[in-house]
Amino acid sequence: xxxxxxxxxxxxxxxxxxxxxxxxxxxxxxxxxxxxxxxxxxxxxxxxxxxxxxxxxxxxxxxxxxxxxxxxxxxxxxxxxxxxxxxxxxxxxxxxxxxxxxxxxxxxxxxxxxxxxxxxxxxxxxxxxxxxxxxxxxxxxxxxxxxxxxxxxxxxxxxxxxxxxxxxxxxxxxxxxxxxxxxxxxxxxxxxxxxxxxxxxxxxxxxxxx
Amino acid sequence: xxxxxxxxxxxxxxxxxxxxxxxxxxxxxxxxxxxxxxxxxxxxxxxxxxxxxxxxxxxxxxxxxxxxxxxxxxxxxxxxxxxxxxxxxxxxxxxxxxxxxxxxxxxxxxxxxxxxxxxxxxxxxxxxxxxxxxxxxxxxxxxxxxxxxxxxxxxxxxxxxxxxxxxxxxxxxxxxxxxxxxxxxxxxxxxxxxxxxxxxxxxxxxxxxxxxxxxxxxxxxxxxxxxxxxxxxxxxxxxxxxxxxxxxxxxxxxxxxxxxxxxxxxxxxxxxxxxxxxxxxxxxx
Amino acid sequence: xxxxxxxxxxxxxxxxxxxxxxxxxxxxxxxxxxxxxxxxxxxxxxxxxxxxxxxxxxxxxxxxxxxxxxxxxxxxxxxxxxxxxxxxxxxxxxxxxxxxxxxxxxxxxxxxxxxxxxxxxxxxxxxxxxxxxxxxxxxxxxxxxxxxxxxxxxxxxxxxxxxxxxxxxxxxxxxxxxxxxxxx
Numbered sequence: 001x002x003x004x005x006x007x008x009x010x011x012x013x014x015x016x017x018x019x020x021x022x023x024x025x026x027x028x029x030x031x032x033x034x035x036x037x038x039x040x041x042x043x044x045x046x047x048x049x050x051x052x053x054x055x056x057x058x059x060x061x062x063x064x065x066x067x068x069x070x071x072x073x074x075x076x077x078x079x080x081x082x083x084x085x086x087x088x089x090x091x092x093x094x095x096x097x098x099x100x101x102x103x104x105x106x107x108x109x110x111x112x113x114x115x116x117x118x119x120x121x122x123x124x125x126x127x128x129x130x131x132x133x134x135x136x137x138x139x140x141x142x143x144x145x146x147x148x149x150x151x152x153x154x155x156x157x158x159x160x161x162x163x164x165x166x167x168x169x170x171x172x173x174x175x176x177x178x179x180x181x182x183x184x185x186x187x188x189x190x191x192x193x194x195x196x197x198x199x200x201x202x203x204x205x206x207x208x209x210x
Numbered sequence: 211x212x213x214x215x216x217x218x219x220x221x222x223x224x225x226x227x228x229x230x231x232x233x234x235x236x237x238x239x240x241x242x243x244x245x246x247x248x249x250x251x252x253x254x255x256x257x258x259x260x261x262x263x264x265x266x267x268x269x270x271x272x273x274x275x276x277x278x279x280x281x282x283x284x285x286x287x288x289x290x291x292x293x294x295x296x297x298x299x300x301x302x303x304x305x306x307x308x309x310x311x312x313x314x315x316x317x318x319x320x321x322x323x324x325x326x327x328x329x330x331x332x333x334x335x336x337x338x339x340x341x342x343x344x345x346x347x348x349x350x351x352x353x354x355x356x357x358x359x360x361x362x363x364x365x366x367x368x369x370x371x372x373x374x375x376x377x378x379x380x381x382x383x384x385x386x387x388x389x390x391x392x393x394x395x396x397x398x399x400x401x402x403x404x405x406x407x408x409x410x411x412x413x414x415x416x417x418x419x420x421x422x423x424x425x426x427x428x429x430x431x432x433x434x435x436x437x438x439x440x441x442x443x444x445x446x447x448x449x450x451x452x453x454x455x456x457x458x459x460x461x462x463x464x465x466x467x468x469x470x471x472x473x474x475x476x477x478x479x480x481x482x483x484x485x486x487x488x489x490x491x492x493x494x495x
Numbered sequence: 496x497x498x499x500x501x502x503x504x505x506x507x508x509x510x511x512x513x514x515x516x517x518x519x520x521x522x523x524x525x526x527x528x529x530x531x532x533x534x535x536x537x538x539x540x541x542x543x544x545x546x547x548x549x550x551x552x553x554x555x556x557x558x559x560x561x562x563x564x565x566x567x568x569x570x571x572x573x574x575x576x577x578x579x580x581x582x583x584x585x586x587x588x589x590x591x592x593x594x595x596x597x598x599x600x601x602x603x604x605x606x607x608x609x610x611x612x613x614x615x616x617x618x619x620x621x622x623x624x625x626x627x628x629x630x631x632x633x634x635x636x637x638x639x640x641x642x643x644x645x646x647x648x649x650x651x652x653x654x655x656x657x658x659x660x661x662x663x664x665x666x667x668x669x670x671x672x673x674x675x676x677x678x679x
Contacts, residue, residue: 012654034665037665038661038665041609044609045614045633045634047299048525048614048615048634049521049635049636052520052521053517054520054533054534054537055534058516058520058537058538059509059512059513059516061538062508063505063508065542066542070503071545072503072504073502152256155345158344158345158364161364162383162401165382165401165402165423166401172485188480188482189420189422192399192420193401193422196380196401199382203342206324
């Protein structure tokens with residue numbers, strides 16, 4: 001068997017070689033090296049399998065679309081909070097977290113604060129104070145913690161602890177700003193609190209750290 | 211007696227076997243890169259220390275020591291950008307996924323370090339530094355003329371002898387200590403971590419040390435030249451300096467807020483906390 | 496779980512998504528080498544799947560059905576960009592794409608020295624047609640009959656394309672190694 005003949009049948013070769021092919025491999029170092037290299041490439045390829053994960057907003061977008069198209073139907077007897085608004089917030093909270101939240105703080109300052117009865121509807125941070133669910137954390141935070149737990153379980157507790165600290169900061173800063181919308185220092189607290197929350201989200205979703 | 215000797219011998223043999231097994235898994239990888247001016251160096255290492263020091267010439271040297279086969283070191287160089295990543299394989303954890311890095315870079319290099327547990331150490335560089343660690347101990351010293359940006363959840367952060375720099379530190383619950391840190395802008399934002407500053411508030415910069423519940427202690431020399439504002443909504447506020455009053459809309463309140471100037475008021479200093487204590491101390495000469 | 500998803504159960508949809516998201520995303524990412532594009536394609540693949548889930552009768556494994564959707568979504572994206580996809584005929588390939596035949600060369604073996612990152616970069620530089628087959632077979636572990644069904648080619652063509660993809664990768668990796676060796 002020549003090298004040309006061997007390479008012609010190579011695409012069809014599995015792990016079992018014919019006697020003729022085995023003989024050729026024993027006698028031809030070039031073809032033997034070729035087979036070895038191709039096997040090594042194939043083997044290394046397997047190690048690349050499925051190690052990355054899409055960010056949480058992908059599922060949120062899918063869920064929103066499914067609900068809008070009526071493909072998700074509420075099961076009878078189950079009370080469910082419509083997640084679209086919260087999912088929307090999570091989706092935009094992450095990529096535009098720092099800029100968006102700080103912008104909100106500036107807007108609050110320029111408008112001289114917002115009336116109390118509007119605060120909970122308009123303020124995205126109103127989610128923190130008005131929308132607490134089981135375990136005292138907003139749904140977005142629970143989703144973030146689940147995401148952290150899925151990738152690095154050992155870090156989940158640290159993130160939970162820090163999220164609680166930051167939520168407490170936001171809560172106090174909101175109250176402070178609400179009590180005196182003209183207080184520049186209170187606005188500064190609020191901006192700082194948002195910056196902290198944005199940083200926690202950014203770090204949690206940083207895929208460079210697996 | 212014979213039994214004791216036997217136990218001791220078996221113990222020694224076991225220790226040697228374990229040490230040999232551990233050593234067998236330890237892998238040291240050295241990487242060298244040639245770079246130009248102001249190269250960008252990035253190290254991503256979930257578990258394990260990263261230490262960065264300056265070297266001579268335009269070379270970057272990275273020594274990575276791993277302790278198991280559950281982590282691979284990926285490297286790439288594109289133009290003037292060097293990237294080294296510890297890639298964790300299936301089943302890796304904080305022990306098996308640990309990699310120790312020793313990095314030597316040109317003094318003008320910009321360095322970015324990402325870690326979960328760290329610790330991180332950088333010294334004697336002039337470039338821009340970004341350090342991000344979830345629970346990592348961060349130590350930066352003898353750095354000047356660049357940006358220093360630190361983000362941490364609850365790792366303690368220490369900056370020592372950092373001058374002519376833009377400094378920004380965001381920590382949720384990690385304590386922040388600044389010793390002789392001066393620059394055009396020094397901004398520390400903490401939730402529950404304590405903030406300690408011991409320096410001159412020099413260079414006519416803007417200094418902002420703010421926290422939610424972490425205490426803030428600032429120590430400055432008697433010859434400091436600052437315009438200071440300090441307030442804590444619920445915590446106690448103390449001041450060792452005699453302040454010249456200034457025309458400001460800031461409302462002072464004994465025990466919880468003060469404002470005024472010291473000397474020529476070259477630098478501006480804001481010390482703000484929601485419920486932490488604040489103390490502006492005068493350093494004894 | 497599939498039956499519950501057919502009835503519109505949100506948790507069932509989410510569970511199916513979580514079960515398969517990594518493989519789908521990984522395929523899209525390696526084909527596009529861009530995280531934003533890969534996420535968009537992942538979203539599109541799952542949406543198409545969930546819209547058609549009522550028609551799934553269990554003729555093939557659910558994962559095969561899903562990955563066929565993902566492959567279609569990726570192929571459509573490539574066609575939109577005007578990039579060549581898997582040729583249906585054996586001999587439709589350009590001079591540059593065709594791997595050089597290197598019989599009798601005396602290069603040292605690659606085996607044992609393939610860096611994962613290097614391989615990843617080399618895969619990114621493969622023509623899209625070769626890349627798709629290599630990812631589906633060697634990375635994701637599909638058999639040629641499944642790949643043929645997903646991509647719409649013959650089993651023989653799938654084997655041939657895979658062989659050419661591996662040969663091309665071998666060529667790229669050897670060139671890269673030779674370049675590194677000559678650098679000061």
